[in-house]
Amino acid sequence: MTKFKSFVLYTLLLLALIATGLSGAAWYWVERPVAMDTERVDFVVESGSRPRTIAQLMNKSGIKINEDAFVALARLTGRDTLIKAGAYEAVRGDTPRALLERMANGDMSQTQITLVEGWSYQRIRQALEQNPQVKQTLASVSDEEIAQKLAITESSLEGLFYPDTYVFVPGSSDFDILRRAYHAQQQLLASAWEERDPDLPLTKPYDALILASIVEKETGHSADRQRVAGVFINRLRLGMPLQTDPTVIYGMGDTYQGRIRKKDLTTDTPWNTYTRGGLPPTPIASAGKAALLSVLHPEAHKFLYFVSRGDGSSEFSQNLADHNRAVSKYILGRRN
Template sequence: MMKSIGRILALAVVAAVAWLIWVVAVPVELPRTPYGITVGPNRTLGQVSRSLEDEGVIRNRRVMIVLARLGGYDRRLKAGLYRFNGPASLWDILQRFAQGRPDEASVTVIEGWTFRQLRAQLDQNPDLQHVTAGWSDAQILSEIGATETQAEGLFFPSTYYFNPESTDLALYQRAYRTMREHVDAAWQQRVAGDGLKSPYELLILASLIEKETSRDEDRPLVAAVFRNRLKSGMRLQTDPSVIYGMGEAYRGKIGKADLRRDTPYNTYTRSGLTPTPISLPGKASLQAAARPALSDVLYFVASGDGRSQFSATLQQHNSAVRKFILKKAN
C-alpha cells in the first residue's frame, strides 16, 4: 500500500513538473507577428499577465506572477512596447521584462495638465535625451516650428511611444503636431454661427471645458453654458481660469477676494475668453467646444458625485447651489 501511494505521489510530482515546464518553457504561437505587448505607465504585472492570458499568449497568469515576484521582475517592469517576432514562452516574456528595455519606451501626458506639468514629465523621463534642458518655452516653440508665442495648451495629451534615446524635442514636436491635427479637425466640424474667430479660440474654449469636468457626457453641456454666455455678453465666471491666473499663489482654495482680484485670466472681472488656453485639452473637450449641446443652459454647479447640475435661469441655479453646495432643502 505504501509503495502504491509513493508511486502515485511520484507520478503526481512528475506530472506537476511536466505541467510547469509546459507552462513556463514551451513557446506559444502568438496571435499575430510581430506581436506587441504594451505596458502602460500605471499598469501592474497582474493586469499585464491577465491580458496576455486572455489573448492566449501565456498559459497561466498565476505562474507568471509567482515567478516574477520570486525573481524580482515585477519591480523591474518598465512602461513601453515590447515586440516579439515569433513564438515565445512565458519565460522569454519574463526575461524581456526583467531587462527593462522595451523596444519602444513611452511617456503619458494627462488631459488637463499645464505645459509646466508636461515639461516636468518629460524632464524626468530617463529614456529621453534632454536636449531642451534649460531652454525657455519660447525657444522650444521656435525649434518645433510653432507659430504661437505661448506654449500653454498646444500639446495633445496622450501616451506617446518612442525609441529609447529619442530627444524630448522630437516628442514636443509630435505632441504639437498631434494637437494641431485635432484642433483643425474640430474646427472643420464646428457648428455654424458659433462666434469663435479662430482655431486658437476653439483651443482656449476646449481648455476651459477640460478643467471644468472630467465627465465626457457633461462636456457638451459645459460647452453650451460657455457659448451661451459668450453670445449673450455674460462673463464666463469659471473658477479654473481664476486659479490659473493666480499661479503659485494658489494654495488649494479660492475666496471672494481672489474672484475680485483682476488678472488677465480672471473671468469674473473680464469678459470673453482667456488670452491663452489654461490646460492641455483632450479630444472630447475639443469636440465639445466645436459642437456644444443644443441647450439654453447658462449655469452649472457640481452635484457632489462627479457630475454637474445645469440650469437655464438664475433662480434654478440658486436652487441647485442651495441643494448641492449649501446642503439646504429647497
C-alpha cells in the first residue's frame, strides 16, 4: 500500500471514528498497542464472524479494543470480507491494525502434539482428549465408525497411526489429527514395503507393521533394533514361536499389573506368542519409522534368542543353552 493510499484510508478512518462519537485522538488508535491482561492471548475466529463479533470476542478474551473503531478500520481497509476463520494469538505490543492484518492474511497461531513411538491406540486417544487445544469430536464415536470414516479394513485400529509430532492450528479436531497420522503411516508403510529386502517371511505390509510394533516394544536401543528384528525373522523362517513378552502383556489387557507370571505365558490369547505360532493378529503398539525399517531390512545373523542386559541393550544367543546362561546372568543375577 502506497503512503498516499494509507493517508487516505487513515483520514477516512478518522472521519468514521469521529462520526461514531469518538474523539479526534482516535487517529492514534490504529497504531497504538492494545491493552492486554496478559503477555499473550489466544482466540478463535469462527467461520462467518463479522468484525464486530470479532471485536467482542477479543474484549472477552482480554484484548481491550474499541469495537466501533475496529469495525470502521476493517470496513475502510476492505479487510472486513477477508478475515479468515481460525486460531490467532495477540501478544503485548500488537496494534489494532496488526491484529486485523493477521486475521485477513490468515496468519494463524499453531501448536503441536507428539504421538510417541510405542504408544497404544488408547494412549493416543487419551493424549488427544487431554490436549486443550484439540477440538473433541470423537467422544461418542465408536472405533468402528472411525474405521469407516478412514476407509480402514483392518480388524483393529491398533498400530495404524504414525507416531510423530503434528503441528496444528488450535481448534483442529481430534479426528483431523488421527486422519493425518493414519495417512502418514500408510504412506510410510507403502514406500518402505516397496524397498524391503527380498525373501522376508512377511506376506503383506500389515505383517511388517505387526512385527515392527513388537520390535518397538522390545527395544529402545537403536544399535540393537535390526538385530532384534533379525531374531524374529529367523524364528518366523524356522516356524518357531516368537515368544515375546510384549505380546503377552498386550493380550492380558487391563489384567496386567506390571509383572508377567508363569501362568500368564501359558494362558492363551490371540496375542500370546508363547501359545500360538506366527504373528499376532494385529500390531500391539504404534511403531516408528526406525522399527518398521528394521523388520524390512533386518540384520542377517543366526541368533534365535535375546535377553535384556538391564541397560537398554540386549544379549543375543544362537542356542537355548547360551540363552539360559544369559538369562541367569542378566535376569536372575539382577534379582539376587
